[in-house]
Amino acid sequence: MNLQVWTDLGCPWCYLGIHRLTRALDRQGLTDSTQLRLRSFELDPGASTTPTTIMEIFTRKHGVSHKEAAQAEAGIARTAAEEGLPFTSDRPHANSVDVHRVLQFAERQGHGVAFFETVQRGYFAGRLDPYDHDTLVTVAASIGLDADGVRAVLDGDAYTAEVRRDEDTGRRLGVTGVPFVLINDRYAVTGAQSTDAYAQALTRVSTAKL
Secondary structure, three states: OEEEEEOOOHHHHHHHHHHHHHHHHHHHHHHHOOEEEEEEEOOOOOOOOOOOHHHHHHHHHOOOOOOHHHHHHHHHHHEEEEHOOOOOOOEOOOOOOOHHHHHHHHHHHHOOHHHHHHHHHHHHHHHOOOOOHHHHHHHHHHHHHHOHHHHHHHHHHOOHHHHHHHHHHHHHOOOOOOOEEEOOEEEEOOOOHHHHHHHHHHHHHHHHOO
């Protein structure tokens, strides 16, 4: 089975969705027979490279009060806790293209999922700053990527075209938000579904051989 997931670093629903999807694969016994590929999709491509706080960006983008933003974050935190995932609102927000460029590099080395999940979990746990290049190099090296290769990517504009290609492909498929899961190039599942819902979709596709 072939799974493609369009995702972005700072999207909490992507964080939850990919976790649930991988659990569903394990539950259905499909992990070893499934090729899972992460695709780039920036939700805020115009974001500054200078980090700001989550509360600031949340209130500005959604036009809500600080209290309403805090309540929304608290709701996501409760959901994450139910999934056993760490979550904090004390995290930065900035342009995510460099993370995506390294993701593209990692995908070509067979480490895309491991790289992105490690960065995203550390980010939402408040343990690392993914907008810091040294941090990205350290994380990449920890999961088996060549540190010098990652540094070379970050020092230039390598894989920017690949990021844009993923985004263009996503838009042609009708992607307006993430996570967006495409199974066997034909069956789409949008949004952060439950583990049960993902499992049902996987079973439907594997049975129908779509």
